[in-house]
Amino acid sequence: MPGPVQAIERAAAILRLLARGSGRLGVGEIAASLDLAKGTAHGILRTLHGVGFVEQDTATGKYQLGAALLHLGTSYLDVNELRSRATNWADALAARSGEAVRIGTPLEGNVLVVHHVFRPDDTLQTLDVGSLLPLHATALGKVLLAYDTDLAASAQQADLPSLTRRTIVNSSALSRALAQVREHGWAADAEEYMPGEAGIAAPIRSYGGLVVGAIGITGAVERLCDGRLRPRPELVTHVRSAARAVSRDLGAGR
């Protein structure tokens, strides 16, 4: 078994140091206290800064604990910020796929729609940002469940309401579906939420691979799927590359 990761131990020591006393230290002071090379301390501080665990005072250059540490338990990425940061790629996905795009995050056992781009055909459509979708019956929801063990467990304990004749209502079938989502890196629903409608979605990740939401398209089942209700590969590719582009902008995979 590999031993402890030194960089993580050092990062933890820096956080403890900052949690003491005045809580504002320069990189030199931190390096001296921990007997680290200044360059090493600086590298760790920049990483901690990138994930929001430390903040730097612009005037003095000193570091202190970041606000993100105080809210570790709550969603760290504000949903309005997620929308802002995803807008360009959500637009591009709608343009490429010709379908409506939504971004969802979990909220109280549902999918909260935080962003919605109309299907680009200039037909009458209504914004549904702020509305809720079922986790187990939508592609967006399945992505959110697949990467959040607690969320999946509580969804499976509650009963899974049947919305169409294709909705997954059995908890072991849902488990299998979620395992597939993790294996493939995307999810689909074919008439599981609404008759005649299908959806394809993929995870939006932040630094370290943390899933912070799902982005996906929805549309008529005959446009999104082939005759055997399998999602069309080119649409899956569009959805996944949009998800990757947003993730890259949020700091994943660096």
Place this chain on the structure above:
Amino acid sequence: MTQRYVMSIDQGTTSTRCMLFDQGARLVSVAQREQQQYFPQPGWVEQDAVEIWRNVDRIVPRALADAGIAAEQVMALGIANQRETTVVWDRRTGTPVGRAIVWQDVRTEELVREFERKPDAGTVRERCGLPLATYFAAPRLRWLLDTVPGLRERAERGDVLFGTMETWLIWNLTGGADGGVHVTDVTNASRTLLMNIATLSWDDELLSFFDIPKRMLPEIQPSTADFGRTKRVVPGLRIAAALGDQHAALFGQTCFARGETKCTYGTGSFLLMNTGRDLVQSTHGLLTTIGYQLGGEPAVYALEGPIAVTGSLVQWFRDSLGLIGSAPEIETLAKTVDDNGGCYIVPAFSGLFAPHWHSEARGLIVGLTSYITKGHLARAVLEATGWQTREVVDAMNADSGLEASTLRVDGGMTADHLLMQFIADVLDVPVMRPIVAETVSLGAAYAAGLGVGFWPDLEGLRRNWHLAARWLPKLDATRRAEEYANWRRAVELTFGWAQPRQPV
């Protein structure tokens, strides 16, 4: 066949972006960097032109690399830029004589008052379509000539060059001190107070009115033209278009016909209406400007209602008050309350632009009681953008004799749904966002692509416009009228705040 693309650089007030679009006008790649803003004195706003150039140097290669696109696949480059921001640099070293003075900067207020007292002040507006105001480039350039020691002599000898950001970037991209091209386009030139709005050339009377040596001015080109090829950053790109960001947005929204209007929400916000070949003079506090000019064609004019401070009020709330961690969190905070609690913020940080033109106005927060929380303040921040939009839309309706029946919007703030809904509510018309919210970048790409034949015509571009989101008005008329009345009272309180310095 290898895919081909068009690149745009949007040098905005907050950040610089490089984007690549495919033939279907779909985004393929984006790289972006914010630049530092400096506020060295009350009313002063500066940026470092060298930092902006360095940002361009980083983001252009990154945009290409992220999408795995080679320079040869890029058919053309279009540049859009924050307008009126003034930089002067040494033509032999490429070093700016100081920081760039940003369009929101009001240091030239006294200078502008002096200009207003000149007997021929009345002819300025006739010649260039603009009121005498701190907003435009000429007073800034004059301020530099007056205050930087030896600058006037260097300018007269032809040793220093003036430019707005597109001029600075094109000069650097095409070689800098080593043969860089010193050019601007009509839309940017139309914002200096120095270009004759009818002849589209530097106006000798205006040059002598402001006492600016002609030698330091760039050559004026149409918005689509041969601006040369890049020699630095990524060599060999063909610069085929340059236009002010707001003009690029008008173009990107495909407002090609008379009467078509858009409003772009960024650091400031800008309502522009295409007025076709007609040079319309406003009687309600709007500006006459060039919409765009395609190479070999007459210029298309526009009426403009600029608002100085909208997104930058959100930035102020974030950076100077520290009440939010990122701009979009303003919406989250605003949603913690149901209304403004009686509180209004008038962000006259740079005086007030259209339709008021009070350079001496300064910002205020009114209606404070113990009841007010930071949530109410956040709401007042967003509402300020809504009401300022209402004022310029009212002016545009009055000038054009038309009632706008919808508003086309774009820009960074359109991600804010609370704000977009509020704008629909205060205007009482549907607000519509197209499928590319980065319309400035798209417009620069459109102009460049059109210039090199990548896209054949305007009609083809128009077909790319699709509705991505629409907000419908919900507010009842009585409430709207009451709130507007409150806003107007608040605005009046800002007038006359900054007093001219008393002579000692």
